[in-house]
Amino acid sequence: MSEQIKDELQTEPRVIPQEAFDWYDxxxxxxxxxxxxxxxxxGLAVLGFTMTTLTSALIPNYALAEQVSFNDPAIKASYVKFESPKGHGEGQGYLVVPRELKDNAPVVLVIHENRGLNPYIKDVARRLAMQGFVAFxxxxxxxxxxxxxxxxxxxxxxxxxxxxxIEEDFLAAAAFLKSHELSNxxxxxxxxxxxxxxxxxLAAIIPEQLDAGVAFYGTPAAKELRNNVKGPLLVQLASLDKRVNATWPEYEAQLKAIGADYKMYMYQDANHGFHNDSTGRYSEPDAELAWSRTIDFFADKLKA
Incomplete structure (x- = not known):
């Protein structure tokens, strides 16, 4: 146990130490x-934290991750299949459309973490539809x-x-969505x-097809692909995310060298996953600011 954790336990016994979040990552x-x-x-439980307290703070509770109900009357959600000949042959996704859509709209691909399409990501798609986008x-x-x-x-x-x-499936999903009958x-x-x-x-492989990309705490594409990036790209990073942040300086140097259109925001004292409102890593002010920047970015870059 580090001296830092011991000090935190003595001074703020109800605050989960940062190292616990690092371990979860x-x-x-x-x-x-x-x-x-x-x-x-x-080791923390021995010093006063119950395992229930620790795991409930760190492990997602998706009952908390619903800002927009799946049956909200302003949206219409369904599951839609698409072809992926270079991937797994066929894919499926969660398509959410503004119910009162009167004309074609910008389309946004929503991409989950390393565990599949969980309720939080589905809610993100619904949030986008509430803002007038067709989300998939x-x-x-x-x-x-x-x-x-x-x-x-x-x-x-x-x-x-x-x-x-998997990567080919997402490339196929991007092509499917861009050419969707509701897409502008x-x-x-x-x-x-x-x-x-x-x-x-996607920004590196299909730079001409991707009109705007927002990467929340994601690592860059393979080094040999990065010179293809054109943007616009919005990168959102958390200052406490040592693993992902270690990849940023080299990536940024390449983006600068090729004149790519990008903007990076670093959210101070935020953890990896700070936008995910189902875990203790969630930082409401940072998440709301990052989301407002995301919506504004898409509204600006995805005009017909």
Whole structure:
């Protein structure tokens, strides 16, 4: 146990120490297994934290992640399949449309983290539809039956899949959405964690087709692809996210060198996942600011 954690426990016993959030990030991204994660948390439990308190603060509770109801009368949601010949053959996603849509609208691809299409990401799609966008959130786990209802199983399922085929599925989803009958021809994409990586990848592989990308705490595409990025790209990072932030200086240097159109915002004292309102990592002021910037960015860049 570090001296910093001991000091925090003595001065602010009800505050979850930062190291616990760091451990969760390591666990969620496969750097440590569940046993090691719980073992580390157990050290905090000995010093006064119950495991229930710790796990409820760190592990998503998707009952909290509904800002827009799935049956809100202002939107219409459905599941739609699309072809993915270079990926898994067929994909499926959650399509959300403003019910009173009178003309074609900008379309936004919504890309989940490394665990499939969970309730939080579906809610993000609904939030976009409430702002007048046609939103489509594919489920990378569809070939295996779809998001299983819990993150641990979803994470294991996604890890077992061919990453190259998953990437092809999202490329196919982007093409499907851009050419959708409701599209005005302008394609945006927003992704979180793994989804942030996919946004960066789309910006590098289909720079002419992606009209605006928003990457929340995502790593960059492969180095050999990055010189293709044109943007516009909005990058949203959390200052406490050491793993992702370590990749930013090199990525930014490349973006500057090629004259790409990008903007980065760093949210101070925020953790990886700060936009996800189902966990203790959620930072409401940062999430609301980042989301308002996202909506403004799309409104500006996706005009017909």
């Amino acid at each position: 390591e666990y969620a991204h496969g750097l440590i297994n569940r046993r090691e994660f719980l073992s580390r948390l157990g 959130a594919p489920d990378a786990l569809y070939p295996l039956g779809g998001y299983p209802g819990n993150d641990d199983e979803g994470r294991a399922m996604q890890k077992s899949m061919d990453k190259a085929k 021809g302008k394609l945006g994409a927003v992704g979180f964690c793994f989804g942030g990586y996919i946004v960066n990848m």
